[in-house]
Amino acid sequence: MDENEDKAWWRPESSHGYSHLLSAGRSQWYLCAAMCVTLTLSLSLLILMPSRLGCPDDWSLHNSSCYFFSAYRASWYTARDSCRSMNATLLILTNEEEWGFVNRMSVGRSFWLGLSDERTGEWEWVNGSPYIMDPSKWKPGQPDNWAGHSIGGTEDCAHIATSGKLNDNHCTTAYTFICKARPASN
Numbered sequence: 076m077d078e079n080e081d082k083a084w085w086r087p088e089s090s091h092g093y094s095h096l097l098s099a100g101r102s103q104w105y106l107c108a109a110m111c112v113t114l115t116l117s118l119s120l121l122i123l124m125p126s127r128l129g130c131p132d133d134w135s136l137h138n139s140s141c142y143f144f145s146a147y148r149a150s151w152y153t154a155r156d157s158c159r160s161m162n163a164t165l166l167i168l169t170n171e172e173e174w175g176f177v178n179r180m181s182v183g184r185s186f187w188l189g190l191s192d193e194r195t196g197e198w199e200w201v202n203g204s205p206y207i208m209d210p211s212k213w214k215p216g217q218p219d220n221w222a223g224h225s226i227g228g229t230e231d232c233a234h235i236a237t238s239g240k241l242n243d244n245h246c247t248t249a250y251t252f253i254c255k256a257r258p259a260s261n
């Protein structure tokens with residue numbers, strides 16, 4: 076028996092035994108951590124699940140936006156103000172996909188959208204953002220800013236015509252209209 080062997084009697088475990096204990100402790104810690112993460116995720120899901128995005132009655136939810144297709148007609152100004160009164164904006168289109176959706180939803184009807192050149196002579200969205208002219212979206216020969224209306228003035232507001240293309244018309248013309256809003260959590 077050498078000196079080292081003699082001192083080994085008080086060790087509760089060999090060095091291999093310690094690592095076994097350490098390894099067991101680590102496993103328990105990992106298990107606890109995994110359970111905590113699972114519990115946290117479960118609670119988060121329970122909290123978040125009921126708060127789904129939703130739109131008011133008579134509005135359509137599409138790609139995280141709410142759309143209101145009015146059943147009544149109004150001038151462009153009244154349409155704009157009506158949308159605002161509902162915490163929405165007269166329709167501002169942001170991409171081709173949205174244009175397709177609105178077109179499908181408005182087949183055979185005329186709707187105002189939030190597009191006008193009345194303020195500056197340049198076409199702009201109702202929130203003041205510039206409109207990039209895309210002739211393919213307009214009826215042939217439009218916008219023509221026609222001045223033959225008996226009420227005077229020209230055509231400064233854009234609507235989606237029954238053909239599914241854009242046309243400019245006198246802003247006081249009565250058309251149905253489309254509002255767009257962010258969905259609310261409910």
Ligand SMILES: [Ca+2]
Nearest residue numbers: 219220243244
């Ligand atoms: Ca026109």
